[in-house]
Amino acid sequence: MTTKKGSAIWEGSFKEGSGSISTESGALKKASYGVSARFENEPGSNPEELIAAAHASCFSMALSLMLGDAGFEPASIETEAAVKLEKVGDGFAITSSHLSVYARVPGIEQEKFVEVASQAKAGCPVSKVLNTKITMDATLLAE
16 A cells, blocks of 8 residues: 655635645645646646646556556656636536547557557546546557
8 A cells, every 4th residue: 555645735715825836746836826827827836737747647657667568668657637617507517527548559459459548547546537438549659
């Protein structure tokens, strides 16, 4: 079992306040976040961006593992996750995460690649924790 920690500090009201986030590893240390970064494209981070990065990195690692288990060694895997935040009822909800993956995998056919990528999409721990629709485009790049 592995436990990882992240922390957040928030000061002030919802609209005028601001916060900082940190990770146990120090990869993020007092990175700023706030309403303007979340809804107005101002500098700073936001929860959806962090979830997207977590989903993309988790999926890429799961795909690498599953490709290896299938007898293929990926040369590269590049994944972008697009997490959508929408107004739902009286509040907001993350309604979807779309994975776009581009990979170079010697010796694999497109059909097998898509099959393994679909397994990784379903098996990635972050996919499992997200209670939302997850879609994917998987593109095998030429050698």
